[in-house]
Amino acid sequence: MIGQLSDGFLALAQPLTFLHLVGGFLLGLFFGAIPGLTATLAIALLLPFTFGMDVADALVMVAGIYMAGIYSGSITGITLNIPGAPSGAITTLDGHALMKRGEGTQALGMSALASGIGGLVGVIILIALAQPVSALALQFQTPDKFSLVLLAVVTVTIVASGPLIKAMMAMALGLMISTVGIDPMVPVGRFDFGSYHLVEGISLLPAVIGLFAVCELIAQSSIPAAVGKAVAVAATERPRRRDFLPSRAKIREVGFFTFLKSAIIGVLIGMLPGGGASMASFIAYAEAKRGSRKPEAFGKGSYEGLAASESANNAMCGGAVIPLLTMGIPGDAVTAIIFGVLLIHGLVPGPALLAGNFHVIAPMFAALFVASIFVFLSVLAFGPLYLRLSQINRGFLYAFIAMISMVGVYASSYSFFQMWMALAIGVLAFLLRRFGYPVVPTLMGIILGPYLEEFLRRSLIVSEGDPTIFLRSPASVVLLALTVLFVWLLRVRPALRVGAQAAKL
Amino acid sequence: MTRLFRGQIIFALGLAILNTIYASQLVQMDPPFATGEPGPAFLPVILCGFVYLASITIIIREFRAAEAEAKPDPQSDIVPRISLLGPAVTIGATALFIVAFSYFGYLVAAACFTFIVAWFFTYEQSGKHLRSTGFAFVTAAVVTLFGWLFFVKLFGLYLPVWEL
Numbered sequence: 001m002i003g004q005l006s007d008g009f010l011a012l013a014q015p016l017t018f019l020h021l022v023g024g025f026l027l028g029l030f031f032g033a034i035p036g037l038t039a040t041l042a043i044a045l046l047l048p049f050t051f052g053m054d055v056a057d058a059l060v061m062v063a064g065i066y067m068a069g070i071y072s073g074s075i076t077g078i079t080l081n082i083p084g085a086p087s088g089a090i091t092t093l094d095g096h097a098l099m100k101r102g103e104g105t106q107a108l109g110m111s112a113l114a115s116g117i118g119g120l121v122g123v124i125i126l127i128a129l130a131q132p133v134s135a136l137a138l139q140f141q142t143p144d145k146f147s148l149v150l151l152a153v154v155t156v157t158i159v160a161s162g163p164l165i166k167a168m169m170a171m172a173l174g175l176m177i178s179t180v181g182i183d184p185m186v187p188v189g190r191f192d193f194g195s196y197h198l199v200e201g202i203s204l205l206p207a208v209i210g211l212f213a214v215c216e217l218i219a220q221s222s223i224p225a226a227v228g229k230a231v232a233v234a235a236t237e238r239p240r241r242r243d244f245l246p247s248r249a250k251i252r253e254v255g256f257f258t259f260l261k262s263a264i265i266g267v268l269i270g271m272l273p274g275g276g277a278s279m280a281s282f283i284a285y286a287e288a289k290r291g292s293r294k295p296e297a298f299g300k301g302s303y304e305g306l307a308a309s310e311s312a313n314n315a316m317c318g319g320a321v322i323p324l325l326t327m328g329i330p331g332d333a334v335t336a337i338i339f340g341v342l343l344i345h346g347l348v349p350g351p352a353l354l355a356g357n358f359h360v361i362a363p364m365f366a367a368l369f370v371a372s373i374f375v376f377l378s379v380l381a382f383g384p385l386y387l388r389l390s391q392i393n394r395g396f397l398y399a400f401i402a403m404i405s406m407v408g409v410y411a412s413s414y415s416f417f418q419m420w421m422a423l424a425i426g427v428l429a430f431l432l433r434r435f436g437y438p439v440v441p442t443l444m445g446i447i448l449g450p451y452l453e454e455f456l457r458r459s460l461i462v463s464e465g466d467p468t469i470f471l472r473s474p475a476s477v478v479l480l481a482l483t484v485l486f487v488w489l490l491r492v493r494p495a496l497r498v499g500a501q502a503a504k505l
Numbered sequence: 506m507t508r509l510f511r512g513q514i515i516f517a518l519g520l521a522i523l524n525t526i527y528a529s530q531l532v533q534m535d536p537p538f539a540t541g542e543p544g545p546a547f548l549p550v551i552l553c554g555f556v557y558l559a560s561i562t563i564i565i566r567e568f569r570a571a572e573a574e575a576k577p578d579p580q581s582d583i584v585p586r587i588s589l590l591g592p593a594v595t596i597g598a599t600a601l602f603i604v605a606f607s608y609f610g611y612l613v614a615a616a617c618f619t620f621i622v623a624w625f626f627t628y629e630q631s632g633k634h635l636r637s638t639g640f641a642f643v644t645a646a647v648v649t650l651f652g653w654l655f656f657v658k659l660f661g662l663y664l665p666v667w668e669l
Contacts, residue, residue, distance in 0.1 A: 017662075165566070169520065173650045176527060176552050183545040190545050192532045214599065217622075221591030224581035225630035395627035398645045399619040403648050406602060406653075407615065411662045419603045428597060435516045457543045465538070488541075 005127065011056060012370060020057040021367050024064025025374050029382075032063070032072030033084045039069020043337045045482025053116035053457030055345035059364035061314055066317050067371035068335055068378070070277050071115040076311060078107050082216045087277030088318075089157045089212075089440050090285045090309040093161075097301035104387050111310045111315050112127035113251070113381035114259060116310035119372025121263035122217070122318025127365055129322075142462065143470050146455035147479035149448050152279045154483050155286045158490045161299050170437045174445020175452070177202055177425070190465045197417040206422035207446045211439050213405035213427025217398055220435060225394055236252070244383035246303075254307040258288055266312030270319025278447060290489050302357050314375065317368060324349050325361060440484040513567045521560040585631040595626050600626045611664040615652055620645035 011017050031042035050058035055367045059291050078095030091111060098107035129409040140148075153171060160167035180191045181201020194196035205356030262284035288308030289298045298305040324335045347357055354361060379386070409415075409422045429439050463469035468475050531573070532625035537547040598621040605614035624641035631637055656662045 027506055074660060163566075165559055165562050169556065169563070172552050172556050172559065175522075176524075176549070176556070179549050179552070186545055187535075190534065190549070191527060193530065216593045218595050221595040222578075222588045223591070224579055224584070224587055226579075226581075226624070232611070266566060282661065297663050393627065393640070394630060395623035395625075395640060395649075398622040398626050399641075399644050400648050400651075401597065402602075403615050403619050403652050404616075406599065406606075407611070407652055407664065410606070411656050412628045414663070416603060416607050418604070422627075423596070423599050423603065426599075430592065431519075453548045457547060461542045465541075465543070505609075 004358045004362045005365065007359060008366040010371075011363040012366050017060055019063040020053075020274055021064045021370060024061035024367075025068045025378075026373055028059075028065035028068030029072045029378060030083075032069035032073045033386075038087065039065055039073075039334055040224050042069055043334055043341075050341050050344060055342075055347065056363045057216075058341055058345065059338075059361070060367040062338055063364050063367035064371050065375075066338075066402070067314065067368055067375060069113050069334075070312070070313050070317055071112070071119075071375045071378075073171050073277075073313075074111045074115075075108065078111060079104060079386060080166045080216070080397075082212050085208075085277075087281055087313040089278065090281045091306055091313075091444060092177050092303045093299045094306040096163060097299070098303070098306070101301055102301065102348050103301070105239045105243040105383065106246060106250055106303075107306060107381055108386055109246040110254070110307055111252060112244070112255075112383075113246050114262075114307035114310035114468045115257045115314040116376035118177055118266055118315035119317060119375055120369065121260065121311075122315035123365065123369045123372060124318075125264075125267045125315075126318035126322055126368070133293040133317075140475060141473055143459040143473050144456050144475040144479065146452070147470055147476040147483070148458050149455060150314070150327055150480050152282060153444065153448055153481045154453060155486055156282050156444040158487060159282065159286050159289065159298075160441050162436050164440055164491060166437045167441050170432060170439065171441035171445045173428075173432075174442035174447075175449040176445075177207065177442075177492055179453070184450050197415070202420055202425075203413060204447065204448070206418045207441065208408055209405045210422040210425025210437045211429045211443050213401055214422055215439065216430035217402055218426060218430040219354065219406075220394070220398060237382055241380050241383060241388055244379050250303050258291075259311050260303055261291075262288060262308040262311040263315035266315030267319035270316035271322050277316045278444060280312040280316040280319075281309035281442070285309045286486055290486065292294025296335070314372065316321050318425075321368070325353055342379055348409065375472070387500055514564055517560045517563040517567070521557060524556040524560070566591060580630055584629045587629065591625070593627075595622065598622055598625075606665070610666040611653065612649060612666060615649045616645045619648045623648075 011022060011293075027042050028039050032039050043062055053061070058143070069085065070087050073088030074091040074095060075084060075088075077083035077088040077092035077291045081096040083089045083090060083092045085366075095107045095111060096100050098104065108374055131499050153175075157171045158164065159166045160170070180198055181189065182199060183190055189199040265284040265287060266277075266280040269283060270277075285308050288304055292298065292301065292304055294301075294304070320335045321338075325337060339349055344354075347353060347360065406419055406422065409419050429442070432439055432442065459469050460467070470480060531546055531553065534546040534549075535544055537544055537550050561591050563618055581587040584590055598618055601621075602614050602618035605617060620641045624637050625646035626643075628634065628637035653664070657664055
C-alpha cells in the first residue's frame, strides 16, 4: 500500500497530472468563492468533460475542486458576509466580525491555515484508517443516524444568535421547506398545491442562493453606502502578503488542540452518510465554544470559532471519501458526483475498489494531500485579491452577484420556477433577518430535513411506533446524551447563571 | 406602539398565516398513522403545531416585553426612504429579470437587470445621474459578457437568447 501511495505522489509530478490538480484547485477556488456557485456545481459541470480524461487525472482534478471549493466558501463569507458555499456559513459569523474590526487579513490567513491543517489531518486519517473506521461507520443503524441528525439540528439552533424561540422558528421553516415535493419514503407528492413544479421540491441551490445571495442583495440595497458593510470594511489598509500569515499569538489563542479536535470531528462526521461540511463545521464550532475560555467572543469575532469551523469542514473532505471508496456510500452531494466519475470510468466504488485498483485511487489521495497545502499557499498568493472583493464598487459587485446567482440557478436546473423560488426564499430571508430571526438554521433545516424525516420514520416503523428505539442502541444513546449536554452547556447553564446574577442584584 | 414592536407582531402573524396555507394541504393528506406507520403527514403535522405555538409565544413575548426603542432606519442623503425603496428596487428588478429572461432571453434580460442594479447602487453612493448611468452601462456590458462567456462558452450550458 505504501509503495502504491508513493506512486500516487509521483504521479502528481507528471506535468499533465499536476496541471489537472492546479486547474481543478483554481476552478474550485473560484466556484466556492462566488456566492451561488459551489464545488458541487463545479464537479457536476466537470462530469461530462471527464469522459475524455485519464481516470487518475479526472480524480486528481475532482480532488482539487473538492478541497478548494470547501475552503473558499469562507472567503466571501469573511469579506462580504455572503458565504460562497453552505460550508462557509458558520465561518461567516466570526470571520466577517473580524473583517469589520479591520482584521480581515488575519481572518483570511487563519481560515486558510485551519482549512489546510484540517485538510491534511483528514487525508492522513483517510489514508491510515480508511478500512477499519469505515467498518465501524457501517455499524450505524437508522436510529443512530436519526440521533446524529437531531444532534446537528439542535446544535445549529442553539448556537444561533438571538432569542432561542426565533432560532427554533427559523429551523422549523427550513424543515417545512424540505418537506415540499415527493415524500422520501412513499411516492406521494406533498405541499405541491397542484403545481407540477412543486412536486419536484425546492432544490438546494435556489434555497442557498435565496437565503444568502438574494437576501444579501436586498439587505445591501436597504442600507446607504455610507454605512454599508462593504464600505465599512473597505477602510482596511493595503495589505502585504505576509500580513496574511496568522500571527503566533493568534495561533496560540486558537491552540493546537482546537485545530486537531475540530479536524477529527470533521473527519468523523464526513464519514457518516448524511454528514457534510456544514454539519461538521457547526458541530466543531459548538464543541469549540463549549470548551473555550472565551465562549462569549464566539459570533463576535473569535479566531477559535473561525478556526474550528474551517478545520472541520476541510477535514470532512478526507472523511467523506472513506465510506464512498470502501463501502460505495456517498456521504454528501460532492461524493455522490465523484461516485459518478468512478462509474464513468468503469470503477465501482465498494470494498473491492481499493483492493484491486488502489494504484488508480492513490493519485487522488495524494492530490487531496497536496491540495490541502495549496489551500494555505493560496491565501498568500491571492489574499490581497480576496480582500479587494470588499473594495469593489458596490454597483459592479452586486450587479455581478445578482446576475451570476440567478443565472446559476437557471443553469443548474433549466427551470424558471426555481429562479422564482430563489427570489421568494430571498425575500423571506430578508424579512427574517430584519426581524431578528437567524437565517442559518433555516438553511440547515432545508439540508437536514429529508434525512431527519426519513431516519425518524424508518426507526418508528421498525419499532412499531415505540420511541424507546432511540435508547436501545449505545451509539444513539451517546449522540442523544451529547445533544442534551450541548443544550445544557450552551443554553440552560448560561440562562441559569444570568438568572442567579439577576437575583443577587 | 413603536414601529419595530408593530413589525415584530405583524411578521409573526404573517408566519402564522403562511403556516395556515401550509396546513391547508395537510387536510388533503392521510392522517399521520393512517396505515399504522408514520406516514407523509407525520413530520409536517408536528412542524405545523410547533410554528403556531412559536408564533403565539413570540407575539405574547412582544406584548409583555417593555417596548423596545426602535433604532431609526439608516437614511441616505440621496435616496429617500432607502430602507423601503432599496428592497423594492432589487426585488422588482429580480422579478422583472426572471420574466424578461423567459421572454427575451439571457442577453437582454441580464443587461437590463445588471444595469438597474449597478445604477441603483452607484447612484445611491455618488448622487450623480450621468456618472451612474455611464458606469452602469459599462458594468452591464462587462457582467453580461462575462456571464455569457462563462456559462455558454466555457461550460457549454444552454442559455435562452431570443425566444420570441
